[in-house]
Amino acid sequence: MPRVLMLHTGGTLGMAGGRPSALRPAAFFQTLRKRAPELFQLADIELELFSNLDSSEMQPELWSRMAAHLHRRLPDFDGAVVTHGTDTLAFTASALSFMLRNPPCPVVLTGSQRPLGEIRSDARLNLIDAVLSALQGPREVTICFDSHLYRGNRTRKVKVAEYDAFESPNFPVLGTLGVDATFEKGLPSRGPFRLHEKLDPRVFLLKVYPGLDPALPLQLLPHVKGLVVEAYGAGNVPIAPELGRSLLPLFVQARERGVPVLVVSQSYRNGVDLTLYESGAKALAEGAVGGADMTPSAALVKLMQGLAEHPRGGEALSRFLRTPVAGELSVGRPTVPPPEKPRRRPARVGRVG
Secondary structure, three states: OOEEEEEEEEOHHHEEOOOOOOOEEOOHHHHHHHHOOOHHHHOEEEEEEEEEEOHHHOOHHHHHHHHHHHHHHHHHOOEEEEEOOOOOHHHHHHHHHHHEEOOOOOEEEEOOOOOOOOOOOOHHHHHHHHHHHHHHOOOOEEEEEOOEEEEHHHOEEOOOOOOOOEEOOOOOOOEEEOOOEEEOOOOOOOOOOEEOOOOOOOEEEEEOOOOOOOHHHHHHHHHOOEEEEEEEOOOEOOOOHHHOOOOHHHHHHHHHHOOOEEEEEOOOOOOOOOOOOHHHHHHHHOOOEEOOOOOHHHHHHHHHHHHHHOOOOHHHHHHHHHOOOOOOOOOOOOOOOOOOOOOOOOOOOOOOO
């Protein structure tokens, strides 16, 4: 029988309690065997408790520990499932995709909108689909949710109170688990399995909005090592000096201080092209790097890793940020996959992950 490592980190899936009381961690493994015995018919599952946290408590130091642990354990298994809260699931999936290069087996993250112990929970099916994806899916870091398998670093949480909580706006799904389970090939192998666990978390994610006072991010520059700017559209930011809120001085001072700036888009689909409009071109001239169609979560984690691996910055760091590491960005003008057909299902009310 194939072997699957199941690493529990916490989140709604393994919690007990309900309205009106707050959700709280529970004896996850005992509930798992009781509520989803089918899992143990699919594979010989080895359960490990990594942490038991609400996912809002997830931190870069935990990602590094998790990646190092998986690096040691994965060669002994045919696949791995990581159970995780939904709120930071896309961040953790992005981090693991950059830290675990060329994994020897699929690494599938999943969670749920309701705890496993509840009658109408989505946790049971998500777990079954995740284990099957860990056995048959592509050898990369993915997210399995609501019968779909997504590339981990391309995924966004888009809903709070519905079961189809995740989407991959700029990349096709890697698997569909309906009556039949079908999977794509995923990333090609690029050498041996390697661990890149170092991160520098001294970064800041700045969302541009009308009325943003440039003095605020300018005061941050002395305290950060890197900056992700979530700009409008193709990478636009206000630059008109006569209106008093130009962000161009931010890019100028960041270059002078040696603080790399990675620009991504607030837009849900497509991505950044800093050559398209004047403001993007001026940011580019000051050394900003266009993040193409990377999600903000993937961009943030990639910058953390880039700063740790290229502490001197410069062209080496810029090239790292522009180059796909684990399929997180499209080369050239980003394309959009065809929209999925509407999922016909009754409305469901879930919980925050």
